[in-house]
Amino acid sequence: MPNGDVMSAYLSGEEVKRHGKFYFMAKRFCRNKAAVVALTFIILLILGAVFCDYLTPYDYAEQNLAEAKQLPSAAHIFGTDDFGRDIFTRILRGARVSLLVSLMGVLMSTAAALVLGSIAGYYGGKADNLIMRFMDILISIPGLLLSMTVSAALGTGMVKTAIAMAIPGVAQLTRQLRSSIMMLKDSEYIEAAKAFGGSDIHILWNHVLPNCLSPLIVQFTLSLGSSIMCISGLSFLGLGVQPPTPEWGNMVAAGQDYLRTYPHMVIFPGLAVMCAMLAFNLLGDGLRDALDPRMKQ
Amino acid sequence: MIKYVIKRILMMIPVLIGVVIIVFTINYFSEVSPAVILAGANATAEDIAAKNAELGLDRPYLVQIGSYFYNLIFHGSMGTSYIYKQPVISMIATRMPYTLTIGIIAAAFSAVVGIVLGILGAVKQNSIFDYISTTLSIICAALPPFLVCLGLMLVFSVHLKWLPIQGINGWKSYILPIIATGLSPIAMTARMTRSSILEVIRQDYIRAARAKGVPEGVVVWKHTLKNALIPILTVVGMNFGLSMTGSVICETIFNIPGLGLLMASSISQRDFITTQGCVLVCAFIVCVMNLLTDLCYALVDPRIKAQYKNTGKSIKKRSIQKGGAAA
Amino acid sequence: MSLLEIKNLEIRFNTDAGVVHAVNGINLTIEEGESFGLVGETGAGKTTTALAILNLLQSPPAEIVSGEIIYKGQDILKMSKNKLREIRGEEISMIFQDPMTSLNPVMTIGEQIMEAVKYHSGKSAADAQLRMLEMLEKVRIPAERSYDYPHQFSGGMKQRVVIAEALAANPALLLADEPTTALDVTIQAQVLDMISSLQKENKTAMLLITHDLGVVAETCKRAAIMYAGEIVEIGTVEQIFDSTAHPYTKGLFNSIPSLDKKTDRLMPIRGLMPDPMDLPKGCKFAPRCPYADESCINECPPLKDLGEGHYCKCHHADKGAPLYFPDEKGNELAYEHGLPVSNPGNDFLGKGDGPNGK
Numbered sequence: 001m002p003n004g005d006v007m008s009a010y011l012s013g014e015e016v017k018r019h020g021k022f023y024f025m026a027k028r029f030c031r032n033k034a035a036v037v038a039l040t041f042i043i044l045l046i047l048g049a050v051f052c053d054y055l056t057p058y059d060y061a062e063q064n065l066a067e068a069k070q071l072p073s074a075a076h077i078f079g080t081d082d083f084g085r086d087i088f089t090r091i092l093r094g095a096r097v098s099l100l101v102s103l104m105g106v107l108m109s110t111a112a113a114l115v116l117g118s119i120a121g122y123y124g125g126k127a128d129n130l131i132m133r134f135m136d137i138l139i140s141i142p143g144l145l146l147s148m149t150v151s152a153a154l155g156t157g158m159v160k161t162a163i164a165m166a167i168p169g170v171a172q173l174t175r176q177l178r179s180s181i182m183m184l185k186d187s188e189y190i191e192a193a194k195a196f197g198g199s200d201i202h203i204l205w206n207h208v209l210p211n212c213l214s215p216l217i218v219q220f221t222l223s224l225g226s227s228i229m230c231i232s233g234l235s236f237l238g239l240g241v242q243p244p245t246p247e248w249g250n251m252v253a254a255g256q257d258y259l260r261t262y263p264h265m266v267i268f269p270g271l272a273v274m275c276a277m278l279a280f281n282l283l284g285d286g287l288r289d290a291l292d293p294r295m296k297q
Numbered sequence: 298m299i300k301y302v303i304k305r306i307l308m309m310i311p312v313l314i315g316v317v318i319i320v321f322t323i324n325y326f327s328e329v330s331p332a333v334i335l336a337g338a339n340a341t342a343e344d345i346a347a348k349n350a351e352l353g354l355d356r357p358y359l360v361q362i363g364s365y366f367y368n369l370i371f372h373g374s375m376g377t378s379y380i381y382k383q384p385v386i387s388m389i390a391t392r393m394p395y396t397l398t399i400g401i402i403a404a405a406f407s408a409v410v411g412i413v414l415g416i417l418g419a420v421k422q423n424s425i426f427d428y429i430s431t432t433l434s435i436i437c438a439a440l441p442p443f444l445v446c447l448g449l450m451l452v453f454s455v456h457l458k459w460l461p462i463q464g465i466n467g468w469k470s471y472i473l474p475i476i477a478t479g480l481s482p483i484a485m486t487a488r489m490t491r492s493s494i495l496e497v498i499r500q501d502y503i504r505a506a507r508a509k510g511v512p513e514g515v516v517v518w519k520h521t522l523k524n525a526l527i528p529i530l531t532v533v534g535m536n537f538g539l540s541m542t543g544s545v546i547c548e549t550i551f552n553i554p555g556l557g558l559l560m561a562s563s564i565s566q567r568d569f570i571t572t573q574g575c576v577l578v579c580a581f582i583v584c585v586m587n588l589l590t591d592l593c594y595a596l597v598d599p600r601i602k603a604q605y606k607n608t609g610k611s612i613k614k615r616s617i618q619k620g621g622a623a624a
Numbered sequence: 625m626s627l628l629e630i631k632n633l634e635i636r637f638n639t640d641a642g643v644v645h646a647v648n649g650i651n652l653t654i655e656e657g658e659s660f661g662l663v664g665e666t667g668a669g670k671t672t673t674a675l676a677i678l679n680l681l682q683s684p685p686a687e688i689v690s691g692e693i694i695y696k697g698q699d700i701l702k703m704s705k706n707k708l709r710e711i712r713g714e715e716i717s718m719i720f721q722d723p724m725t726s727l728n729p730v731m732t733i734g735e736q737i738m739e740a741v742k743y744h745s746g747k748s749a750a751d752a753q754l755r756m757l758e759m760l761e762k763v764r765i766p767a768e769r770s771y772d773y774p775h776q777f778s779g780g781m782k783q784r785v786v787i788a789e790a791l792a793a794n795p796a797l798l799l800a801d802e803p804t805t806a807l808d809v810t811i812q813a814q815v816l817d818m819i820s821s822l823q824k825e826n827k828t829a830m831l832l833i834t835h836d837l838g839v840v841a842e843t844c845k846r847a848a849i850m851y852a853g854e855i856v857e858i859g860t861v862e863q864i865f866d867s868t869a870h871p872y873t874k875g876l877f878n879s880i881p882s883l884d885k886k887t888d889r890l891m892p893i894r895g896l897m898p899d900p901m902d903l904p905k906g907c908k909f910a911p912r913c914p915y916a917d918e919s920c921i922n923e924c925p926p927l928k929d930l931g932e933g934h935y936c937k938c939h940h941a942d943k944g945a946p947l948y949f950p951d952e953k954g955n956e957l958a959y960e961h962g963l964p965v966s967n968p969g970n971d972f973l974g975k976g977d978g979p980n981g982k
Contacts, residue, residue, distance in 0.1 A: 278435065
């Protein structure tokens with residue numbers, strides 16, 4: 001019936017060979033309009049973050065008290081803050097911090113999870129038990145709390161905030177990777193690779209991990225979004241990235257006092273967090289459908 | 298079954314010990330010592346050393362952590378706050394009711410609304426209603442908590458003046474925090490319910506039930522929902538833990554004297570012993586919620602119940618989560 | 625009037641990849657109390673047909689393009705939801721292919737059997753329970769197990785539960801969709817016997833869907849062979865086995881090992897079933913048929929009447945010409961139409977005893 005069988009019958013081997021696997025992934029991805037919009041937004045955001053110094057006539061740090069607390073206008077499309085700084089410029093500049101810190105954090109937690117998850121999933125036994133019990137402990141501390149504690153201990157700054165972000169992320173990624181490796185470990189082609197005398201590292205790297213890649217990429221994308229949210233939460237609470245470095249969370253915190261009269265100082269940075277999170281979530285969903293069409297409803 | 302519960306409760310102990318050790322270790326190696334903050338801006342090295350000695354922070358790592366456990370186990374004490382000079386446990390106890398009230402009501406309300414929305418979305422798949430509720434839940438899941446809190450405050454307290462802005466002053470003060478805490482759980486529950494129901498509704502046994510002439514309402518509410526409930530329960534249980542996290546930001550904004558505000562202030566003031574107590578309590582709540590969720594699985598799925606009964610071994614949630622297909 | 629009459633039924637699935645033509649204009653009738661076999665390969669459209677009879681196809685993607693399914697004088701496809709619900713289970717019920725997945729894992733089997741009775745007119749809960757216990761006895765499952773859940777049963781027992789469920793409301797028509805395929809060979813016969821005897825006992829008509837010609841020979845009076853969404857041959861079991869008319873049917877017989885005849889190698893039908901998204905213009909079997917000529921490729925053959933209710937959808941059906949399939953070496957095994965000795969179907973039945981001649 002019209003399920004996977006028909007679909008795979010439809011894609012003849014030759015067609016797959018001609019275009020490659022990637023072509024079909026891209027095709028499936030492009031069919032998901034929301035994901036394409038999200039990807040575009042993220043690319044624009046990255047470009048904006050990189051070139052923010054050239055994109056607007058204002059400086060993100062320079063105070064101009066004469067123009068303080070202006071509502072959105074043609075000159076300042078998102079208005080100005082209490083020191084007369086252009087909020088749009090600061091949001092772009094803040095994107096640099098948010099994107100960079102969350103990327104660093106997620107890369108760190110992914111690297112840690114790759115090592116820990118591989119050991120736990122592939123070797124099992126005592127190592128698995130030890131690692132997973134440790135993860136049980138980490139996962140029972142609510143993520144933001146753990147980040148806050150680490151951040152308070154380490155102090156502020158981008159790298160330190162990234163570390164604070166990474167630690168709670170490790171547990172979830174490790175668990176996920178471990179379970180996919182455990183499922184793959186017993187499959188016949190891994191047995192075959194073992195029978196050919198491949199070393200553990202070789203088998204892990206060449207046979208096991210590539211097959212865990214799709215869920216990992218999806219989780220990576222989703223984590224980028226949630227860590228942007230988490231970073232802004234930390235900065236909002238006065239941890240993490242500190243003023244004068246603009247970060248969406250600390251911009252909201254600074255604007256909070258003017259909520260009654262100048263809500264734009266809170267709303268725009270807040271919306272920036274929301275849009276970034278939304279974009280990464282949609283991108284993650286789109287990637288999941290594209291990489292693994294079986295998951296699609 | 299009781300054997301299983303006891304076993305699970307016993308398994309919580311090493312986890313909680315681990316939590317204490319981790320948080321303690323993080324704090325021990327803190328860049329800024331609590332003494333520095335307490336001693337004030339103009340303190341000399343001697344002042345700081347004196348403060349350290351006063352708080353017992355000059356003792357070796359193992360002694361400090363040992364005495365924390367000793368007090369915790371034999372005196373039921375979580376130490377005394379560096380800042381407020383009060384027993385941490387009593388501070389937590391006075392603040393807990395606010396956080397729990399908000400957390401429980403928000404969790405219950407988000408579970409009910411989320412499940413109903415999810416079911417309606419799945420049953421009327423691809424209708425306008427489904428489209429709107431799916432879009433809304435994607436957006437709600439991406440809303441940062443501070444934006445929700447400030448936005449609600451702006452609309453309902455500042456402009457409409459229907460509800461108090463900050464603090465706890467009668468039942469009305471709870472409304473906005475509950476909505477703010479419940480919004481993203483509603484979205485997550487609705488999404489999970491929808492996808493879980495769509496997964497179950499195409500199973501053969503649902504078709505078989507329809508072939509028997511079972512009315513559509515019974516098919517959805519009895520046959521489908523019960524099978525779809527495991528992942529939904531997981532999300533609902535997880536959301537309760539998340540509401541603990543959310544309380545930090547929500548209580549800071551609404552100025553509610555709950556656990557979240559205590560955590561936020563203790564962390565920023567480096568009142569580590571208080572932080573530690575708060576984290577321990579949160580971890581305990583999360584563990585209890587996990588246990589309750591796992592016990593609910595057994596109520597829903599006879600296969601899981603049988604596993605609990607037979608082996609008494611811990612059932613790893615992740616193996617069950619995937620559609621409840623226990624072999 | 626026939627119990628069930630399918631007229632010109634055409635069903636397709638509109639998928640992302642294209643339109644799947646699952647059922648392409650089939651006609652068949654089932655009389656009261658009759659057992660009718662519907663035979664074909666996986667993907668021939670058998671299950672789709674059965675689901676259409678209960679109007680259970682998920683739409684979208686399924687779309688019933690045209691046709692009528694007349695049950696006791698009423699078109700099922702035009703019935704209201706309520707009327708449909710009344711018919712399902714009580715008038716027409718279905719046994720699904722895989723008992724592992726067709727029982728709800730979180731409900732006791734007793735509950736599930738009772739449901740078949742409970743939701744139909746004028747049955748109290750007590751009636752339903754009595755009937756449930758009666759059915760359990762009939763399928764030889766101890767009554768105390770009615771409180772057990774599906775995971776506590778073996779595959780064969782589960783299928784017996786499914787049978788009890790399907791027959792609990794005493795339906796006039798039972799659709800059995802490959803009821804034994806998912807079971808161990810050793811219990812297939814047992815389950816099949818149980819279905820047959822209960823069906824005869826209750827005078828229930830049965831549409832048995834299978835890919836196993838042996839099962840049809842054992843259980844059915846009449847049968848239809850389906851290929852790529854079409855019925856290519858229809859008739860009594862004797863007609864189909866003794867005077868096989870369609871090349872595809874012959875191919876099917878050739879693919880089955882026979883105990884009675886020594887065969888060095890089986891003769892499979894060359895090639896694959898056509899892509900249901902891109903069906904051949906003429907005869908759907910033409911690309912695989914050793915007999916195909918110009919007319920087969922260009923023109924869809926009509927269902928030809930071969931007399932006494934035996935129909936065949938082949939241009940060459942009534943010419944009496946020999947039908948043969950070349951084997952891999954190019955040797956040809958000739959079949960003479962109407963000559964039972966050389967008919968592979970006859971070998972299969974065993975010394976020409978006839979299908980129900982035991």
